[in-house]
Amino acid sequence: MSRKSRLLVVEDEEPIRVGLEDLFVFHGFEVETAADGPTGLAKALTGTFDLILLDLMLPGLDGFTLCDRVRAQDRSQPIIMLTARTADADIIQGLRLGADDYVAKPFSVTELVLRVQAVLRRSGALEEDLALIRLGDLEVDTRNLTGRRGSEEIPFTRREAAILSYLAAHGGRPVSREELLTKVWGYARNAGLETRTVDIHIAKLRRKIEIDPGDPRRLVTVRGVGYRLHTEDP
Numbered sequence: 001m002s003r004k005s006r007l008l009v010v011e012d013e014e015p016i017r018v019g020l021e022d023l024f025v026f027h028g029f030e031v032e033t034a035a036d037g038p039t040g041l042a043k044a045l046t047g048t049f050d051l052i053l054l055d056l057m058l059p060g061l062d063g064f065t066l067c068d069r070v071r072a073q074d075r076s077q078p079i080i081m082l083t084a085r086t087a088d089a090d091i092i093q094g095l096r097l098g099a100d101d102y103v104a105k106p107f108s109v110t111e112l113v114l115r116v117q118a119v120l121r122r123s124g125a126l127e128e129d130l131a132l133i134r135l136g137d138l139e140v141d142t143r144n145l146t147g148r149r150g151s152e153e154i155p156f157t158r159r160e161a162a163i164l165s166y167l168a169a170h171g172g173r174p175v176s177r178e179e180l181l182t183k184v185w186g187y188a189r190n191a192g193l194e195t196r197t198v199d200i201h202i203a204k205l206r207r208k209i210e211i212d213p214g215d216p217r218r219l220v221t222v223r224g225v226g227y228r229l230h231t232e233d234p
């Protein structure tokens with residue numbers, strides 16, 4: 001029998017925390033919980049979790065800071081942020097800090113379980129994908145999330161590596177934002193905000209892989225279609 005997936009739930013509202021614990025135990029997870037930021041951080045840094053479900057507003061230490069500190073130690077740690085429904089700017093900032101996904105409260109438990117399973121599938125599936133991507137003088141190893149250009153080392157987030165893997169695996173075919181949201185993010189369908197999420201990640205990727213991010217030659221926009229990755233030299 002395969003090992004149970006380990007989940008850390010950091011949530012200060014007791015009914016939600018207990019509800020999440022029950023829900024994921026029911027779905028076969030091993031669940032640990034923390035009711036405040038400092039406890040959550042301590043557990044995240046000392047334990048081994050397949051995924052962290054992280055509330056944004058927490059006593060002692062907010063979810064953004066916690067996410068940041070966890071990423072500083074292990075940038076591949078899968079994290080899903082739980083946010084207030086209207087927190088548009090917060091969501092964007094959370095994604096910038098590298099959360100793998102976010103779920104707005106109040107959430108449907110079915111949706112949350114699907115999102116968790118999608119993130120876990122991707123983090124496991126990533127190893128099966130194209131491991132090494134060559135982009136001119138830049139070589140990106142998507143397993144250890146590191147790019148090398150000469151002696152320069154460039155860190156990539158798990159999400160960025162997954163985008164590159166997906167585009168590289170499609171050999172120069174343009175891929176739509178909707179397809180990226182479905183295949184890389186695991187969304188069932190897109191919304192305006194989520195399409196913008198793709199663009200934000202593409203912009204971040206260009207700053208890492210392009211010689212001139214303002215004039216991209218590798219990760220190009222195909223007008224009205226989406227994005228294409230050129231792995232061959234033009």
Ligand code: CA
Pocket residue numbers: 011012013055056057058
């Ligand atoms: Ca809270």
